Amino acid sequence: xxxxxQLQLKNxxxxxxxxxxxEEDYQKKIAQDIKENDIILFMKGTPYAPQCGFSAxxxxxxxxxxxxxxxxxxxxDPELRQGIKDFSKWPTxxxxxxxxxxxxxxxxxxxSFEDGTLKNLTSS
Numbered sequence: 001x002x003x004x005x006q007l008q009l010k011n012x013x014x015x016x017x018x019x020x021x022x023e024e025d026y027q028k029k030i031a032q033d034i035k036e037n038d039i040i041l042f043m044k045g046t047p048y049a050p051q052c053g054f055s056a057x058x059x060x061x062x063x064x065x066x067x068x069x070x071x072x073x074x075x076x077d078p079e080l081r082q083g084i085k086d087f088s089k090w091p092t093x094x095x096x097x098x099x100x101x102x103x104x105x106x107x108x109x110x111x112s113f114e115d116g117t118l119k120n121l122t123s124s
Contacts, residue, residue, distance in 0.1 A: 026083035034097045039069035039122060042084045043094040046073055054106035058094045061113045067122045098122055 034040055039062070045051030047059045062069050074081035074093050081093065088095055088102050096103040098121045103109065112118040 026079050027087055030080070030083055030087045033072065034100055037070045037097075038099055039067055040097045041069060041071045041094055042074055042080075042097075043071050044073070044075050047071055051075055052093075054092075055094045057106055058096060058109050061109050061118070065113070065119055065122055 041055075041058055041062065043050065043055035043058060045055055047063075050056035050059055059071075072080060072084075074084060084093070084095055085091055090102070090105065092105050094106055094109075096105075096109055098118075101121075103112065103118070103121070109118060112121070
């Protein structure tokens with residue numbers, strides 16, 4: 001193996017290790033955020049300026065339930081955007097967590113809001 005190939009391989013391995021450390025840090029950060037907040041919505045944009053209709057609908061539901069919640073804007077942080085998908089093993093945003101449990105995305109929120117399940121989860 002030529003020296004430049006060895007250097008390239010070494011650099012690739014170092015980058016992979018750094019990426020894995022960053023990914024692991026994000027997984028810990030996400031887990032801590034979910035643990036510290038009873039209701040947390042990972043969304044595109046903010047409650048006052050949602051950047052997609054699904055996120056806007058989720059905010060509307062939470063506002064209708066009149067519950068305290070926090071949000072995280074995945075558009076402002078690409079690592080968080082991918083990290084939350086990896087964390088939940090759910091491919092889309094928005095994602096709602098209530099008391100540490102992953103509830104789902106917009107469709108599941110709508111369904112559980114309409115059948116009263118979400119109200120029960122957020123009020124107990």
